[in-house]
Amino acid sequence: MPATPLTLQPRPIDASVDHEIQAIVTGSSLSQTCTTDLAAGPWDFDSRPGYGPGSSMGDVIPTGSPRQGELPREYREASEEELHARIIAAKHALGDRVVVLGHFYQREEVVAHADYVGDSFQLAGAAKAHPEAEAIVFCGVHFMAETADLLSGPDQAVILPNLAAGCSMADMADIDQVEECWEQLEELYGPMDRADAEGLVPVVPVTYMNSSAAIKGFVGRHGGIVCTSSNARTVLEWAFARGRRVLFFPDQHLGRNTAKAMGVPLDRMPLWNPRRPMGGNDDAALEDARVILWHGFCSVHRRFSVDQIDRARLEHPGVRVIVHPECPMDVVDAADEAGSTDYIRKAIQAATEPTTFAIGTEINLVQRLAAEHPQHTIFCLDPVVCPCSTMYRIHPGYLAWVLEGLVAGEVRNRITVPADVADPARVALERMLSARPSPQVAP
Secondary structure: OOOEEOOOOOOOHHHOHHHHHHHHHHOOOOOEEOOHHHHOOHHHOOOOOOOOOOOOOOOOOOOOOOOOOOOOHHHHOOOHHHHHHHHHHHHHHHHHHEEEEEEOOOOHHHHOOOOEEEOHHHHHHHHHOOOOOOEEEEEOOHHHHHHHHHHOOOOOEEEOOOOOOOOHHHHOOOHHHHHHHHHHHHHHHOOOOOOOOOOOEEEEEEEEOOOOHHHHHHHHHOOOEEEOOOOHHHHHHHHHOOEEEEEEEOOHHHHHHHHHHOOOOHHHOOEEOOOOHHHHOOHHHHHOOOEEEEOOOOOOHHHOOHHHHHHHHHHOOOOEEEEOOOOOHHHHHHOOEEOOHHHHHHHHHHOOOOOEEEEEOOHHHHHHHHHHOOOOEEEEOOOEEOOOOOHHHOOHHHHHHHHHHHHOOOOOOEOOOOHHHHHHHHHHHHHHHHOOOOOOOOO
16 A cells, blocks of 8 residues: 655644643643653754653663764754744755655654655655655654665665664564574474475564564575565465464564464464573474564553553443554454554544544554544543654654755765665565465464
């Protein structure tokens, strides 16, 4: 599904999470936020290691993660209105030489300037569809910019406005840990490329799109495939047709929820903890495994709970609860529906009668949907305003800075994937693009 083109029209003020957080901090809103530090400019935190305000205390950023240099004062001190005008002027000067991509979870003040808005894969496709652009400015997080670089032309520069915009979930499966896991599994199962009498190899690796290029490259080298939240079932069917088991990373919840819906028993989905020998499992559990789940998760979607769903049903009889499949299994089971960000958007768009929706996904998207569909009542399951901490590090100040750099002939914050990683990563992505749903696959 292609990303959605947007015109440069400002959104209604109530779609802005930043405005709401500022109101909370000044006392003009009675809502709650997970931290008042979100009201500050993200540049206040660029020099510190970490994912930024709003991140989970348990999310420890890897040593050596990219840091953003100091943003010039003129951008830090500019008003929202001034930055808006400067971004429009820079885009006008650049014309077709630049394409600005905005992820669904970006703050409204950034999405207002995006030529396309979508999820990470949709936006990578939008980048690929514009070979005439000299630069692709990806307002998202690091792994997304890497994927855009994989799919764009060699002469195109992919730019991430703030290098500190990483992803804690993607970082939960680093390449050294995955390589070590693979070696331990090979000691148990034997050569991973040796098929049995039925033509099945011991393990097929599957990585979620929300992973580094290095992980995608690993998957490509070892006969595996990439998935998104919208095609995870199709990808698992592809993998089950080729292997006895699947090693699924980095998000355990998407893997568990998808495999469970396909009929895989929970006791055949052991969890692999990379900090423990054999992932904390015994040989028997791994021999019987159908899906080996990596110990990773999305901190945003882990905030949602069954208690929140119960409260929504109590306070809004007849509410329709839709959550993202990155949510824990009990939350997905308690909801009416679970689906990708695109699924959620389409479900709301397709509702012909005024409906109350309780949504379990990132707050920027939820508030945007509420503003776009005033005929419905749409609210976030989590009453605490807490956006994705790393997405929130993309601020209009950074967008203005990289765009004005392009106007001046300077490419700032370019993201480049080395060829030895990019080539196998593209293989894994192409396998995903070629995968087609099967009528039925036994668990």
